[in-house]
Amino acid sequence: MTVALNAAPVIAIVGAESTGKSTLAAALAERIRDETGLRCAVVGEYLREWCDREMRTPRADEQMAIAHEQQRRIDAARASHDVVVADTTPLMVAVYSLLLFADDSLVPPAVQAQRGVAATLLTALDLPWVADGHQRDGPQVREPVDRLVRRVLAEHRLPWQVVGGQGAARIDQAFDAVSPLLATLAPASAGLFTRLAERDAAMPRWQWVCEKCDVPECEHATWLQARRKT
Numbered sequence: 335m336t337v338a339l340n341a342a343p344v345i346a347i348v349g350a351e352s353t354g355k356s357t358l359a360a361a362l363a364e365r366i367r368d369e370t371g372l373r374c375a376v377v378g379e380y381l382r383e384w385c386d387r388e389m390r391t392p393r394a395d396e397q398m399a400i401a402h403e404q405q406r407r408i409d410a411a412r413a414s415h416d417v418v419v420a421d422t423t424p425l426m427v428a429v430y431s432l433l434l435f436a437d438d439s440l441v442p443p444a445v446q447a448q449r450g451v452a453a454t455l456l457t458a459l460d461l462p463w464v465a466d467g468h469q470r471d472g473p474q475v476r477e478p479v480d481r482l483v484r485r486v487l488a489e490h491r492l493p494w495q496v497v498g499g500q501g502a503a504r505i506d507q508a509f510d511a512v513s514p515l516l517a518t519l520a521p522a523s524a525g526l527f528t529r530l531a532e533r534d535a536a537m538p539r540w541q542w543v544c545e546k547c548d549v550p551e552c553e554h555a556t557w558l559q560a561r562r563k564t
Contacts (some may be wrong), residue, residue, distance in 0.1 A: 397430070
């Protein structure tokens with residue numbers, strides 16, 4: 335699985351089913367365009383398209399092709415835009431393969447692709463579960479998926495930030511999380527840089543997230559413990 339070089343940065347939105355990833359991706363991209371003027375693309379989840387077309391969920395042997403197509407679409411968008419918001423990445427395909435089929439073969443290439451992402455936002459489990467045909471397995475899988483996503487990210491030292499809240503508050507939190515990245519890409523904008531300054535002033539010193547909880551002190555301790563083992 336290849337990752338495009340010298341292309342637009344990617345903001346990846348990952349998380350369990352029915353946690354608002356698609357809604358957040360569209361809203362965040364619109365916010366980025368409005369506040370920075372950057373050409374921002376949204377890459378939708380190919381798995382959703384696949385399930386709608388096939389009228390079922392994929393088998394284990396079909397997962398790799400889905401992951402490759404997701405990355406191909408992300409790379410294509412990077413070639414013609416300033417920034418890309420990806421509604422999931424191959425990492426989520428790998429997580430579901432691990433959870434449903436006990437197949438970890440997709441994890442290494444997915445991690446490699448994720449290292450090429452500029453920012454990873456993990457959607458919190460604070461939204462009600464909503465059925466969506468073949469696309470969703472049920473509310474009982476959300477916590478296991480969330481734990482597994484966090485575990486893979488933590489084990490491979492991939493940084494991420496949890497995004498939660500309802501409605502506009504969720505979008506604000508996501509925009510605040512990626513403001514440092516946008517500040518390196520966008521022309522000078524008083525509004526953007528004011529928001530960035532406010533974000534930095536309110537942010538705890540550490541923002542590491544472990545698979546146990548979202549408490550920054552716990553996140554920092556977990557990270558330090560991992561560093562001492564190396």
